[in-house]
Amino acid sequence: MTSLPSLPTPKKLGLVIDLDVCVGCHACVVNCKEWNTGGYGSALSDQHPYGADVSGAWLNRIHTFEVKPEGGEIVAEAGEARIVHFPKSCLHCEDAPCVTVCPTGASYKRAEDGIVLVDEEKCIGCGLCAWACPYGAREMDLAAGVMKKCTLCIDRIYNETFEEVDRIPACVRTCPANARHFGDLADPNSAVSIMVAERGGIDLMPEQGTRPVNKYLPPRPRKPLSAIASMLHEAEDTADAKGFFAWLDGMLDRL
Amino acid sequence: MHPAFSIIFFTTASGLGYGLAAMLGLGVLDPASLSTGIAYLLALGLIGAGLLSSTLHLGNPQRAWRALTQWRSSWLSREGVMAILTFIPLVVSAWAALFERSYLPLPGVIGAVLCAITVYCTAMIYASLKSVQAWGTRLTPVCYLLFAAAGGATLATFFALCGAGAVRSMAFAAIVLIAAAWIAKLRWRDRLLAMEPLSTPESATGLGSIGKVALLERPHVTENYLTREMGFRIARKHAAKLARLAFGLGGIVPVLLLVAILVAGQGAISIVAAILAVLSFGCGILVERWLFFAEARHAVMNFYGQ
Structure with missing residues (x-):
C-alpha cells in the first residue's frame, strides 16, 4: 500500500547528523555503497x-x-566563509511524498518503525518517487531499472547474528568523526532525541511539508578570534620557564 | 526537469487523442459519414501510441500492470486505471460509428467525461508534486484540459471538412478553445516567471541562520541520476524563444488557418488549411510540453548550486 500509515509510527528510527563535527571524509558514503551493493535488493x-x-x-x-x-x-x-560538509541521505519523512505517488505499491513506509523502503520486486522504475522527493534521496539503478534508496541498513539494525555494537547503519558505524548517530526519534529519552533537544536539531526544507525524521545539528557558533587570541601564548615569551629549561633558555640567549 | 521525449510525446499524442475522442463522444460529427469512423480510429491510435510511449521510459515495463493497483493515493495509478476504463466506451462508440454508422449518446457522453478525467489525472501527476513548484498550481490541469479540447476541436474541424459535419461551428469552437488554452497557459507562465522560490539553499541546508549558503563542492565531479533527471538546463537557456515558438505554432498559426476555414467554408483549400492547422498545433504543443519540463526547477537543485 502506498498510503502512509494512518497513525504515527510507534518508533521513528532515523539519523541525527552533526554538521559541527562532519569533516567531509566521505567514509560514510563509501561504506554505504559497499554495504548496500551486497545487501538488501539489487x-x-x-x-x-x-x-x-x-x-x-x-x-x-x-x-x-x-x-x-x-x-x-x-x-x-x-564576510569570511565558513565551510560546512553536508551528508545527505533519505530522511525517512513522516509525510513522505515519494510513498504516496508510487503507482505500484513498491514504495512504502513501515508502520512499525517508520522506515521508508522500496519493494524492488514491484518497482517498475517509473522514477516518479525520485521526482516527488525534494531532497534527492532516491536514485534509479540503471542496470536493474529499479529505484534505490537508504534502507537505514534494515539488514544490519535487526540482524541478530551481529554483535550489538554493529546493529547500526553502515554509515554510522564507519564515521570516524562520530558525526552520525542512529536511534529512535519517537522516544524523547533516546540519546538522539536528547542530542536534538540540546543542540536545536533542525529539519531540512520544512516548507515542503514532508516532516523528516532525520535531524541535522547545526554547526556551533564560532568563537570570535579576539576571544581565542588572549588564550594563546606568544611564542617568544619564556618568562615562566623553570629549572633545566630556565637554565637552557638563559644559556641559549647568551650564545 | 529533464524533458524525456517519451513523456512529451505521450502527453501530446494522448492529449490530441482524448480531445478528439471527447468531441466525437459529444456527437459533433455526422455518424453516417465514413470520416467519423476514421476519426475514431485516429483518436484510438493517438491514445494507444501515447500510452505505449509512456511505458518506454520505465525501468521494468513488464511489470507495468502493477501501476493499476494504487489508485487510492497515486495520480499516476489513477491515470492508468482511467485510461483503461476510458477505452471501454470509446471502443463501443467506435464500433457503432464504423460498423453501424450510428451515434450512441450514452457511451458517447460517458466516453467524453472519462477522456476529460484521464487528461485531468495526467496533469495532476505533475500538479501534485510539491517539489516542482512551477507545476503546483490549478492552472496546470486547466492548461492540459484546454489544450486537449483545443487539439480535439481542431482535428474535428478537419473531419467535419471531410464530409462529417458543420464546418463553421466546429472551426469556431476550435478557435475559442485554442484562445482559452493560451490564456490559461500564459497565466501559468506568468506565475512561473514571477514565482519566489519556495525552497532555497538556505532552507535546504538549514544553514540560513549563519548566512548565505553557496555550493563549494558537489558530492561527485561527474553528473548523476539526480542532476541528469532534475537539472536539465538546455532549453532553459532558450526558454523565451521557445515560448514564443510554442505560442506561434500552437496558437497564432492554427487560429489564422481556422479563421480562413471559417471564411472559406467547405472546399479543398480548407482541407489543406485544416491539415496545416493540426500539424502546426501538434508541433506547438510538443514545444510547449518540452518547456513545461525544461523550465520547471526541482527543489533538489538547491543542493547542487543550480
Whole structure:
C-alpha cells in the first residue's frame, strides 16, 4: 500500500547528523555503497566505472557548502566563509511524498518503525518517487531499472547474528568523526532525541511539508578570534620557564 | 526537469487523442459519414501510441500492470486505471460509428467525461508534486484540459471538412478553445516567471541562520541520476524563444488557418488549411510540453548550486 500509515509510527528510527563535527571524509558514503551493493535488493550499479563519464547509484552523498556570515562581530569575520560538509541521505519523512505517488505499491513506509523502503520486486522504475522527493534521496539503478534508496541498513539494525555494537547503519558505524548517530526519534529519552533537544536539531526544507525524521545539528557558533587570541601564548615569551629549561633558555640567549 | 521525449510525446499524442475522442463522444460529427469512423480510429491510435510511449521510459515495463493497483493515493495509478476504463466506451462508440454508422449518446457522453478525467489525472501527476513548484498550481490541469479540447476541436474541424459535419461551428469552437488554452497557459507562465522560490539553499541546508549558503563542492565531479533527471538546463537557456515558438505554432498559426476555414467554408483549400492547422498545433504543443519540463526547477537543485 502506498498510503502512509494512518497513525504515527510507534518508533521513528532515523539519523541525527552533526554538521559541527562532519569533516567531509566521505567514509560514510563509501561504506554505504559497499554495504548496500551486497545487501538488501539489487546491487548498486555503476555505469562506465573506469571510463571518462563515471556515474552510479549512491544512497548517501556529501555536499560541501560555503556559508558567508552576514555581519560578524569582529573585524575579518564578517564576510569570511565558513565551510560546512553536508551528508545527505533519505530522511525517512513522516509525510513522505515519494510513498504516496508510487503507482505500484513498491514504495512504502513501515508502520512499525517508520522506515521508508522500496519493494524492488514491484518497482517498475517509473522514477516518479525520485521526482516527488525534494531532497534527492532516491536514485534509479540503471542496470536493474529499479529505484534505490537508504534502507537505514534494515539488514544490519535487526540482524541478530551481529554483535550489538554493529546493529547500526553502515554509515554510522564507519564515521570516524562520530558525526552520525542512529536511534529512535519517537522516544524523547533516546540519546538522539536528547542530542536534538540540546543542540536545536533542525529539519531540512520544512516548507515542503514532508516532516523528516532525520535531524541535522547545526554547526556551533564560532568563537570570535579576539576571544581565542588572549588564550594563546606568544611564542617568544619564556618568562615562566623553570629549572633545566630556565637554565637552557638563559644559556641559549647568551650564545 | 529533464524533458524525456517519451513523456512529451505521450502527453501530446494522448492529449490530441482524448480531445478528439471527447468531441466525437459529444456527437459533433455526422455518424453516417465514413470520416467519423476514421476519426475514431485516429483518436484510438493517438491514445494507444501515447500510452505505449509512456511505458518506454520505465525501468521494468513488464511489470507495468502493477501501476493499476494504487489508485487510492497515486495520480499516476489513477491515470492508468482511467485510461483503461476510458477505452471501454470509446471502443463501443467506435464500433457503432464504423460498423453501424450510428451515434450512441450514452457511451458517447460517458466516453467524453472519462477522456476529460484521464487528461485531468495526467496533469495532476505533475500538479501534485510539491517539489516542482512551477507545476503546483490549478492552472496546470486547466492548461492540459484546454489544450486537449483545443487539439480535439481542431482535428474535428478537419473531419467535419471531410464530409462529417458543420464546418463553421466546429472551426469556431476550435478557435475559442485554442484562445482559452493560451490564456490559461500564459497565466501559468506568468506565475512561473514571477514565482519566489519556495525552497532555497538556505532552507535546504538549514544553514540560513549563519548566512548565505553557496555550493563549494558537489558530492561527485561527474553528473548523476539526480542532476541528469532534475537539472536539465538546455532549453532553459532558450526558454523565451521557445515560448514564443510554442505560442506561434500552437496558437497564432492554427487560429489564422481556422479563421480562413471559417471564411472559406467547405472546399479543398480548407482541407489543406485544416491539415496545416493540426500539424502546426501538434508541433506547438510538443514545444510547449518540452518547456513545461525544461523550465520547471526541482527543489533538489538547491543542493547542487543550480
